[in-house]
Structure formats: C-alpha cells, structure tokens
Amino acid sequence: MKRRLTFLLVITALIWGTVNYTPVPVQAEAVPVFSDIKGHWAEKTITEMVEKGILDGFSDGTFKPNDPVKVDQFIKMLILSYTDLHRNGSRTWNNLFLQSLSAENQAIIKQDYRYFNFQPNPVGYWAKDFIDIASDLHFLNKNRYSDFQADMNREHVAEIIYYTLQETEFLEDGSFGQKMAQQYGDLMGASEREQRFIAESLVKGIMEGFPNGFFGVGTKVTRAQALVILNRLTDKAKRLAIEVSPENFEKVVPTANNGNKIVVFPDQRMWDAYEALTAVGQLRGANHDLYETTLRFYKDQLEKDAVTKPLAGSPPEYEEAAIWLDPQYNTYGITIRLRDGSLARNQEAIDQFANHLFGYNAISFRELFNEVCTLVQEGKAVIARNKIIGNDQISIHIDEKAKTVIFSIATKR
Numbered sequence: 001m002k003r004r005l006t007f008l009l010v011i012t013a014l015i016w017g018t019v020n021y022t023p024v025p026v027q028a029e030a031v032p033v034f035s036d037i038k039g040h041w042a043e044k045t046i047t048e049m050v051e052k053g054i055l056d057g058f059s060d061g062t063f064k065p066n067d068p069v070k071v072d073q074f075i076k077m078l079i080l081s082y083t084d085l086h087r088n089g090s091r092t093w094n095n096l097f098l099q100s101l102s103a104e105n106q107a108i109i110k111q112d113y114r115y116f117n118f119q120p121n122p123v124g125y126w127a128k129d130f131i132d133i134a135s136d137l138h139f140l141n142k143n144r145y146s147d148f149q150a151d152m153n154r155e156h157v158a159e160i161i162y163y164t165l166q167e168t169e170f171l172e173d174g175s176f177g178q179k180m181a182q183q184y185g186d187l188m189g190a191s192e193r194e195q196r197f198i199a200e201s202l203v204k205g206i207m208e209g210f211p212n213g214f215f216g217v218g219t220k221v222t223r224a225q226a227l228v229i230l231n232r233l234t235d236k237a238k239r240l241a242i243e244v245s246p247e248n249f250e251k252v253v254p255t256a257n258n259g260n261k262i263v264v265f266p267d268q269r270m271w272d273a274y275e276a277l278t279a280v281g282q283l284r285g286a287n288h289d290l291y292e293t294t295l296r297f298y299k300d301q302l303e304k305d306a307v308t309k310p311l312a313g314s315p316p317e318y319e320e321a322a323i324w325l326d327p328q329y330n331t332y333g334i335t336i337r338l339r340d341g342s343l344a345r346n347q348e349a350i351d352q353f354a355n356h357l358f359g360y361n362a363i364s365f366r367e368l369f370n371e372v373c374t375l376v377q378e379g380k381a382v383i384a385r386n387k388i389i390g391n392d393q394i395s396i397h398i399d400e401k402a403k404t405v406i407f408s409i410a411t412k413r
Helices: 002-019 043-051 071-081 095-100 103-112 128-136 154-168 174-181 192-203 223-234 268-284 301-308 342-377
Strands: 083-085 091-093 250-255 259-264 288-291 294-297 321-326 331-337 386-389 392-399 404-411
Touching (some): 043 223, 071 083, 071 128, 091 095, 103 128, 154 192, 154 223, 250 268, 250 288, 268 342, 294 342, 321 342, 342 392
Antiparallel strands (some): 250 259, 331 404, 386 392, 392 404
C-alpha cells in the first residue's frame, strides 16, 4: 500500500510540474550598441540598418559614423539594401526589388548570380562580386572608378542613385530637378553631367543640401550619411517630401505600380489638357488607365491584362489607342491601332479631347483624323502627312503594316 501511495505521489508531481512548466524563450542575438552613436543625428537609421546587416561596426565597439564611406563599401551596402535578411542569417533578393527590374536584369540575376550568397569573396578582392552585380545591372559604370577603395563624394553617390533609379523606378521631370538643384550656391562646381545626377537625387527626396545653402559638391559622404541615403532609396516612405507649385504648372501625377511623379507642364494649355484626359478616360469605363501623361484605352479587360500584366516569354501586347502629352517638347498626340472596331470604340473619347484641345478648330481636326483612319483601314495611301490647323502643326506618321496612325500635334513657332 505504501509503495502504491508513493508511486501516485510521484506521478502527481510529474503531471503538476508539466502543467506549470514555462519554457525559457530563446534570446535573439542582440544588436550591438556602439559607443559613438548615442545622440548622433542618424542614430535610429544606423541601428535599423545594422539590424538588417547592411553595415557593421568595428571590433573596438565603435561605428565611426562620421568616417568617409569607401566606394566598395557603398556598393556592397547598395546591393544588400535590396535583400531580405532571414533568421538563419541567409539572404535573398527582395521580391519587390526583383519585380522592379527589367526582364533583362531579372535574367542576369537568375542566370549569372543564382549562387551568389551576398558574402564578401573569401579569396581575392572581397568586393568583386558586389561591384560586378551593380555593374551588370547598370547601377554604375565601373570603368569610371580607378580606385574602389577611395572615399565617396556626393557627386559619386548621386550618380549611382541616378542610374539605380533608372533601372528600378523612373526618372523625374528634368526641368523640375534642375530648378531645385540651382537653389544651391555651389552647383556650378559640378559638371553638367553631375548636375543632372544631383538634380535627380534631390527631386526624389533621397539627398538634400546643407543649411548653409550648399549641396556639398566635392564633399565626402560619411558612413552615417550613406546609410540614410540608401534607406531613402530603398524605402519610399522614408523619402523627403517635395512640394510642387501649381502656379508654376507643377503637378504630381500617378505612375504604374501605385507610384507618383512630378511633372512640369510648359503652359496653361497643356496643364488644362491633362485635366481633360482625366475626364475623357471615364468614357471607356474601366478599360483605360492614366499613368504619367499618357491615357491608354483597351478593347476590354482581357486586353488590359495582356498589356499591363504580360506573361513571361509572351510577345508584347499594345493598347488599341492612346492620347498622350509630352511636356518636355510641348507636344500632344493621339495614337490609334486600327484593329476590328477600335475606331468606333474610341471615337467619342478622341472627339472630346479634340474639342478641348482645338476649340473652334476641332471640326477640322476631326475631319482630318477620320479621313486618314479610313484610308489606312482600306489600305489606301495617305498623301498629306502634314497639315496646319489653327496655330498647330499636325504631323501624321503611319505604320501601314500594323495599321497604326500617330497624330503628333505641336504649336507653331
């Protein structure tokens, strides 16, 4: 009886102990606390980027935020900024980054760097693979650098930012960026080419000038500054807000993939024409989109999906009609692909835009438009390729094989 009682007590104790057992959580690896970043203006960004493994500190427990960043260090940081760090320490390309690349650049990553582990080379120059990837993706021209271990200056950083944006996003209106850049007193110390890079980095809200009114041409970029710049490049939510002036015909317009772009229109006429596009598009219901300064029309949802979401390896598809504005060259245009029924489906929208653009002369343009489209549909030759309507020069370009007509409209000088 005593043995049985003892056995029951032991079993009870084991059960009670199991029920009340609280597992000890596994402690995550702590992010190092650097002795020289407390109170630094970039302390939060440094901590965030170190957590992501973008840049490390030094063995003495410092980060040296004010030391110049080297070219090879910056390129490595750029590449790592487009990756995701996993719990086991491994890295993979960020999916949004891959989707932002052209098909050509996606193929380069998949074919030429499929086994790249995002680690420095253990043998030879440690940064070779990072530099090669950035060069192959056209983020930089490595032939412009004679020493990758030199300090980076602000023009060099702006150049890499420019070409990276060109491959992953889009470039902003050049005139707006130049206007921003010209506010800085030392801009003329940069070459014309460098001024273009600086302007783009400013208008994107990625770089900024100093309180003294200078951009800092020729100034070295510190490790802390480099992290902040790359954080803004890869995370649009971190970018500086850029104000536009409607009085100067500056407007923020939507781009594909839920983005925005600043456009500077040359005059009131084109500013109003853009507003007209937003109304004209509604005439085709959901079978349209308006990105940047181009309004595109689709036959139906199937065609829209084929154009905007093409399948890999499939031949390119095109919208059946488009009305576009070119602010840089102060030119308007209408493109129509004369497929089955496309003229009838888009006639009302094109007529309404013509009414807005030409006013009293709209009848003359509509007659010209219908005459040319009818001749092209019937396979007949179009003799007059240029015509004056009011104050506008109309140039007609025809692809007879594709039955596509482009009407280019520019104000006479």
